[in-house]
Amino acid sequence: MDINNEKKYCKLLNSNLIWEIVFIDDKFVIIQNENKIIKTSIDKIIIVKKDITKDSRSLPSFNTELYSRIDIPEIMLRHKTVDEAIYELDKFIDTCVISGFVRIKIIHGKSGGILRKAVHEYLNNCPVIEKYEIGNYHEGGLGVTIAFINKRRHID
Numbered sequence: 001m002d003i004n005n006e007k008k009y010c011k012l013l014n015s016n017l018i019w020e021i022v023f024i025d026d027k028f029v030i031i032q033n034e035n036k037i038i039k040t041s042i043d044k045i046i047i048v049k050k051d052i053t054k055d056s057r058s059l060p061s062f063n064t065e066l067y068s069r070i071d072i073p074e075i076m077l078r079h080k081t082v083d084e085a086i087y088e089l090d091k092f093i094d095t096c097v098i099s100g101f102v103r104i105k106i107i108h109g110k111s112g113g114i115l116r117k118a119v120h121e122y123l124n125n126c127p128v129i130e131k132y133e134i135g136n137y138h139e140g141g142l143g144v145t146i147a148f149i150n151k152r153r154h155i156d
Contacts, residue, residue: 010045018048023095028088030095037073037099039092072146074105082118089122093149097128102149105135110143123147 008021010031019031019038030039075092077085089106096104108115123132128149135144 009048011048012040013044013046019045021047022099023091030092032099037096037101039073039075072103072105073099073101074107076107077115077119078107078109078143080115082115085115086118086122089119093126093128093147097149102151104147104149105139106145106147107140107143108145110141113142116142116145119145 008024009018010021010029011018012031017033019033021029022032022037023030024042027042028039029042029045030037031045032038073092073096075089077089080088085108093104106119108119110116120132123129123145130148130150132145132147135141135146139146
């Protein structure tokens with residue numbers, strides 16, 4: 001997407017909340033609002049021409065300190081081939097580094113463990129990943145990996 005130093009905004013279908021577009025291509029979009037980032041299908045958004053977030057009184061205000069501990073960007077890789085999953089994971093990590101996130105959630109599923117193994121192999125060789133671990137039970141257990149981006153990489 002060519003942003004030309006101009007921010008682009010969208011709405012999710014069935015929602016009045018305005019999101020800033022961080023990344024967009026022909027299949028998916030990464031959007032953010034306040035301290036939350038979401039990756040979704042391109043057909044689930046409506047592009048808005050101008051930033052109406054400043055004028056909108058319907059936008060919720062929330063404690064960003066609380067949400068920064070709870071909400072982390074996540075990517076769904078289930079039901080993808082290993083090549084598709086690694087390609088999307090690579091772009092997702094780049095976007096998260098640019099956006100300043102240090103903790104990310106990777107949903108690869110439990111079935112067979114093929115994607116989990118490929119994701120872990122990729123993370124082992126990814127220079128911006130400091131460490132990773134299997135998600136806790138409430139995060140998705142064996143079907144999820146939580147990765148931590150090296151904070152020093154944000155300075156480079």
